[in-house]
Amino acid sequence: MSASNSKIQSPSTSYSTLQTHLNSTDDSTSRPTSYVSLLDSHETPDAPVLSFPQRATLNWSRTLDTFRQWSSRTLKYTRQLFQERIGQVNRTQDTELEQKIQLLRETKCHYERILNNAHQMSTCFAGLLKTQRSLGESLNELQRLSDTSEDLVDQLVRNSQCQKVLALNGDSLLNSINLFVDKLQTLTSRTMEDTLISIKTYENARIEYDACRYDYELLLSRSHSSDGTISSTDEHIQRQYEHFKQIYEKSKENLEIKLKLLDENRIQVMKQQLSLFHNAIGAYFSVNRQQLNL
Numbered sequence: 703m704s705a706s707n708s709k710i711q712s713p714s715t716s717y718s719t720l721q722t723h724l725n726s727t728d729d730s731t732s733r734p735t736s737y738v739s740l741l742d743s744h745e746t747p748d749a750p751v752l753s754f755p756q757r758a759t760l761n762w763s764r765t766l767d768t769f770r771q772w773s774s775r776t777l778k779y780t781r782q783l784f785q786e787r788i789g790q791v792n793r794t795q796d797t798e799l800e801q802k803i804q805l806l807r808e809t810k811c812h813y814e815r816i817l818n819n820a821h822q823m824s825t826c827f828a829g830l831l832k833t834q835r836s837l838g839e840s841l842n843e844l845q846r847l848s849d850t851s852e853d854l855v856d857q858l859v860r861n862s863q864c865q866k867v868l869a870l871n872g873d874s875l876l877n878s879i880n881l882f883v884d885k886l887q888t889l890t891s892r893t894m895e896d897t898l899i900s901i902k903t904y905e906n907a908r909i910e911y912d913a914c915r916y917d918y919e920l921l922l923s924r925s926h927s928s929d930g931t932i933s934s935t936d937e938h939i940q941r942q943y944e945h946f947k948q949i950y951e952k953s954k955e956n957l958e959i960k961l962k963l964l965d966e967n968r969i970q971v972m973k974q975q976l977s978l979f980h981n982a983i984g985a986y987f988s989v990n991r992q993q994l995n996l
Contacts, residue, residue, distance in 0.1 A: 775910070778910070778913035778914070778917070779906075779909055779910060781913065782909050782910075782912050782913035782916065785916075786909075786912075791912070791916060793908070793909075793912050794908055794911065794912055794915070794950075796954070799954065799957070799958065802961050803901055803961075806894070806897065806898075806964070807898075809894075809968075810890060810894050810898075813886065813889065813890045813894070814890055816886065817883065817886045817887060817890055820879065820882055820883045820886060821883050823879060824876065824879045824880055824883055827872065827875070827876055827879060828876055830872070831868075831872045831873065831876060834865045834866075834868050834869040835866070835869045837865050838861075838862045838863075838864075838865035838866045838869065839862075841861050841862035841865065842858070842859075842862045844858055845858035845859055845862065864994055867990065867993050867994065868990060871989050871990055872986065874982065874985070874986070875982050875983065875985075875986040878978060878979060878983075879979070879982070881975075881978070882975050882978070882979045885971060886975070889967075889968060889971055889972075893964060893967060893968070894964065894968075896960075897960050897961065897964045900956060900957050900960050901957060903953055903957075904950075904953045904954060904956075904957045907946070907949050907950045907952075907953040907954075908950055908953075908954075910946050910949070910950075911946045911947055911949070911950035913946075914939070914942045914943045914945075914946045915943060915947075917942070917943070918939055918940065918942075918943040921936055921939050921940065
């Protein structure tokens, strides 16, 4: 009887083992959840098992804390934007960096205009090649029906061959135009767009930093007029200021590196593609002149 009892685990022991296993595989602690799990636990394995009302209260408390932090940041962000637009506060400025950002946006607009023109050129030139082939076939068919006039036959053959040569050489030029369009599309819609995303991240970090800087400057002005005591709220403002200052400086450093790499990559890609495009145009007309003069 004693041997059989030693094989039976108590309900509390089996539940504790199950809960420890679930806690080891639970990854939901990184974000608040909208539900309350009976077995979800954020405490240490040695912590006592909480009842359902206790766990519900704990989860709602964490959710409210997260919402309170989010709403506070959003309020500061919106206040900073509004005050900047009406000119009540001075924002942090880096003139050289902002000039580079503005130059990138203007450059992207010009590249998109070139891309649009090149795409239209590719479409129109493809239609021209199709028309030339159709015209050559029509002239060739007419030549077969004009056996009674030798002069007309010769002219029809010459013009038919001319259109076929132009269409054949045009295929190489069309491939070069499409390659130019593809590289330009990648440069504008991927490479430049990725840098613009970094610019947006930098601008958001700058606004949040200025919002915290505004509160920190108010704190400094109050501390000069007070007895020098620092409350927990003041310590929180100071920590927030240091935290977002580091984020701002890091995002600024990353953006400067990306702008430099983008400029180097843009020059290298465009130098190569413009050279290939120019050579393809020159080769198209040069070969046509040589073959059509024969």
